[in-house]
Each structure stands twice: as C-alpha cells, then as structure tokens.
Amino acid sequence: MFGLSVFLGDELTQERKRYLKQMKEAGFTKVFTSLHIPEENADQYLERLAELGLVMKELEMELVADVSKGALAKIGVSNLSVDGLKRLKEKGVNGLRVDYGFSNQEIAFMSHELNIVLNASTITQNDIEELNHYGASFPRMVAMHNYYPRPETGLAKEVLKEKNQWLAETGFTVAAFVPGDKQLRGPLYKQLPTLEDHRGKHPLAAAIELITECYVDEVYIGDPEIAESTIYQFKRYIADKTVVYFVKPEKQSPYFEIVLGKHQNRWDPAKDVLRSADARFKEIPQISPYETIERTRGSVTIDNQDYQRYMGEIQVVVHDLPKDEKVNVAARIRAEDLPLLDCCPAGGYFELKEQMNQTEENISELR
Structure with missing residues (x-):
C-alpha cells in the first residue's frame, strides 16, 4: 500500500x-x-x-x-x-x-x-x-x-x-x-x-x-x-514488481539497443551481478569486442564472441569488477538508480530503459 x-x-x-x-x-x-x-x-x-x-x-x-x-x-x-x-x-x-x-x-x-x-x-x-x-x-x-x-x-x-x-x-x-x-x-x-x-x-x-x-x-x-521518472518506477513496481533502471549508452555502444527491455534475474542469483535469465538464448547478432573496460557498479554488460557459448549474456554489475576482454560494457545505470540494484531478488523482474529526456534536478538544488 x-x-x-x-x-x-x-x-x-x-x-x-x-x-x-x-x-x-x-x-x-x-x-x-x-x-x-x-x-x-x-x-x-x-x-x-x-x-x-x-x-x-x-x-x-x-x-x-x-x-x-x-x-x-x-x-x-x-x-x-x-x-x-x-x-x-x-x-x-x-x-x-x-x-x-x-x-x-x-x-x-x-x-x-x-x-x-x-x-x-x-x-x-x-x-x-x-x-x-x-x-x-x-x-x-x-x-x-x-x-x-x-x-x-x-x-x-x-x-x-x-x-x-x-x-x-x-x-x-x-x-x-x-x-x-x-x-x-x-x-x-x-x-x-x-x-x-x-x-x-x-x-x-x-x-x-x-x-x-x-x-x-x-x-x-x-x-x-x-x-x-520516479513515478514511473513506482508505477511499474506496484503493477508487477518490476524494478526499472534508467540507462544511457556507454560511448555510443552498438549493443545498447540489445540490452534494453525486460529481464528476469536468475533464480540462482549471482553474488556480483544481476544475470538476465534468458538473454543469451534469444536470437542476437554476432557480438564483437567493444568497450571491454572496467565494470563498475551499475554497468550493463553483454558477453562478446570470445565468451563462446555465453555470447549474448546480459548482466547488471552490482559489485565492482575488473575489465574482461570477453565482456563488453554497453550501458550504465544512472547514479540515482544505483540503490535499486539491491532491490531485485532471485527470480525478480527488472527493466533496462533508456533515460527519460527531461532535466533531472539534483536533490541538493531543489528548493
């Protein structure tokens, strides 16, 4: 309520x-x-x-x-x-x-x-x-x-x-x-x-x-x-318990559109990431290495072709991880949504949505 x-x-x-x-x-x-x-x-x-x-x-x-x-x-x-x-x-x-x-x-x-x-x-x-x-x-x-x-x-x-x-x-x-x-x-x-x-x-x-x-x-x-944007996040959570994360592309990543959309965290949840349960089983193009950089909290990643059968796996990083040449950083969750990373349980749904085109005022500037 x-x-x-x-x-x-x-x-x-x-x-x-x-x-x-x-x-x-x-x-x-x-x-x-x-x-x-x-x-x-x-x-x-x-x-x-x-x-x-x-x-x-x-x-x-x-x-x-x-x-x-x-x-x-x-x-x-x-x-x-x-x-x-x-x-x-x-x-x-x-x-x-x-x-x-x-x-x-x-x-x-x-x-x-x-x-x-x-x-x-x-x-x-x-x-x-x-x-x-x-x-x-x-x-x-x-x-x-x-x-x-x-x-x-x-x-x-x-x-x-x-x-x-x-x-x-x-x-x-x-x-x-x-x-x-x-x-x-x-x-x-x-x-x-x-x-x-x-x-x-x-x-x-x-x-x-x-x-x-x-x-x-x-x-x-x-x-x-x-x-x-917060109203929208409440609306989705109240309606179907989906946690929405607003994201922006990492250096115009060609794989940004692929990671967007609704996902389900695996029922056997990972310690350091939210793993999209079925992302790599969808039909996807060849994923070449691109922006294989350090994976800080809030990074949205997609495994590239060097990860072989894991190519296409989408993850949201919960705890900072080092760079991996097999993992592309495709997007980043906006800073204000980072606390929500701790709110998606095993089997829970989350959505990666492109950040709204509106001026978001910083809390400290509001009067």
Missing part, C-alpha cells in the same frame, strides 16, 4: 491536482495531511481541506489527517460524537492520526467510525490493553512512524525493525515515510524520511527496504513531490 503527502500550507493548484491524479494512476491509494492549523491561516486551511476532500472523493483515495483536539474543534468537531465523525467523512477525511491529547477510550470510540492512525513510536503494551478494554476496532487501526525533517534525527533501522515486529505481532498495520526527490518541504529542504539512512536515497529503494526488511505495510512519500 502506497501513499503521498499533501500540505495544506500550499495552494491546491491545478498542477497539484494533476499530480494527485497521476499518483493515483501509478497505484497510490492514500494521502496524508496535517490539520495542525495555524490560527492566522485557519480559514485558508479549512478551504483547502474542503477542496482536497473533494479531490479525494473524485479520485477514490483515502485521506488521513494528522489532528489535535483543537484542530478538530476548528473544523466543526468540538466533541467526539458519531455525528461529528460522520461530518469528517463527509469532508473526505477517512482516517485520523491522533497522538497526545486523546485518551485510549476516545481513540477506541473513534475507531468504529474512522480509520485511526497512532504514533508507532509511542504505543505501549498498556495502550494495547486499554484499547482492547474499551473495545477498539483493531482492523481499522494503523501504527504510523513520524518523518524527521532535521538531519541526524531519523530512526535507526534496527530500532525500527524491532518496534515494527512487535507491532505486527500485536495486529497493527504499520506505516512509515520515505523521502521525495523533486519538490522538498521547507524550511530545511532536507527531505522527510522515517529512517535517517534514507535521507538522500532513491524513494523506491527506500520503500522496498521498508517493506521487505522492516515489517512495514504502508509507505508514504513524505515530501510534496517525486520526479516523473
């Missing part, structure tokens, strides 16, 4: 609405926002919440709002009642992320009307016992970790794994954030990950790591926007 973030401090422009639609088409189903409404901008926030709620209904996406009791009062829910919570649903809000200020009895009550998201880092065994005592609907409850705007404050992977394993065993769905790579959120513009090690990492690589290694069920993009 994948989601994204929308911040009500920013205007919900037509461009932003198109972005939401694009993300929906890519397979994203949830949106996270905050209702910690500044007093001086209360009316503006309420207008934007109503507008966002309409868009969510049109796109059939779930809207999860981070709230306090004070924020609920500002949007017309001054006391926790069935009617008040139904009014929230009418505004397009399907779930509430609640933290300090709400008792477990109140949380249990709300869980029968809305999906309830708790702070994953602060949930204790006592909380679970109280929620059970008050009859909470656990199938509608999610434990969500924070994102951390300030560098050096994000969680350590082992801490996250230990907490999430316990949460999963208690029956919680677990959610966390990964960074964006296009429009970043101010005032620090240092990305919004849950794990500190994900700051500066490819959003999809971070998401796959959370899902496959950290007991995370739902992944949200923390920052306001990801790049077009």
